Amino acid sequence: MRLPSKPRCRSEGFHxxxxxxxxxxxxxxxxxxxxxxxIRDVIASSDVVLFMKGVPAAPQCGFSAAVVQILSGxxxxxxxxxxxxxxxxxxxxxxxxxxxxxxQLYVKGEFLGGADIVREMFQAGELAALLSDKGIATVST
Amino acid sequence: xAMAGSDIERLLKGAFPDAHVVVVDLAGDGDHYGARITxxxxxxxxxxxxxxxxxxxxxxxxxxxLHALALETAVPK
Numbered sequence: 001m002r003l004p005s006k007p008r009c010r011s012e013g014f015h016x017x018x019x020x021x022x023x024x025x026x027x028x029x030x031x032x033x034x035x036x037x038x039i040r041d042v043i044a045s046s047d048v049v050l051f052m053k054g055v056p057a058a059p060q061c062g063f064s065a066a067v068v069q070i071l072s073g074x075x076x077x078x079x080x081x082x083x084x085x086x087x088x089x090x091x092x093x094x095x096x097x098x099x100x101x102x103x104q105l106y107v108k109g110e111f112l113g114g115a116d117i118v119r120e121m122f123q124a125g126e127l128a129a130l131l132s133d134k135g136i137a138t139v140s141t
Numbered sequence: 142x143a144m145a146g147s148d149i150e151r152l153l154k155g156a157f158p159d160a161h162v163v164v165v166d167l168a169g170d171g172d173h174y175g176a177r178i179t180x181x182x183x184x185x186x187x188x189x190x191x192x193x194x195x196x197x198x199x200x201x202x203x204x205x206x207l208h209a210l211a212l213e214t215a216v217p218k
Contacts, residue, residue: 063209099189100196100204116212117188 035092043106047136048078051093052103056080063115064103070122074138108134143171144206156198157182175211184216
């Protein structure tokens, strides 16, 4: 059985994700309402929002980089939200979506999934179809 | 605070007794894993639901002791 090659966080040139681990400003599953409101605002602000490590021009983790590459390949305009620069969003988004990892992709307010799901959907042609269904223009690659 | 591949496999097998589980240490650093889980329990579930079932099986380790786990879920043919 073959596992597809996956991007990974590399110590060279990439932020080492475990270094400087953020102490959550949330306790357990509680989240401050203000953080949830901020997340809701961000998700509503653009059709396609990617919560990621680093910025689109310089992703700091291989999983985030993979999703940026897919979206860029489809020429989808998206808003990248760097969770490394905002500890409240970093922990809050995991509670908000009940999803433990970054990146997280939202399309028209709906949580689509993390890097593995986005990649599978892209490879199956489902991502372009879904974006098109939602009225977001893409180019096929 | 890394996690052994055998621990990941044990948790997954515990949650999905029928499953065929393959865990691979992608980077050889005990920190970045890939897992392919084939189980009838995924039938009729969306990808998000399937991955959430796996994260639940890992009992909160994901994002904590377990830093990166590339997931692939499937239903047996």
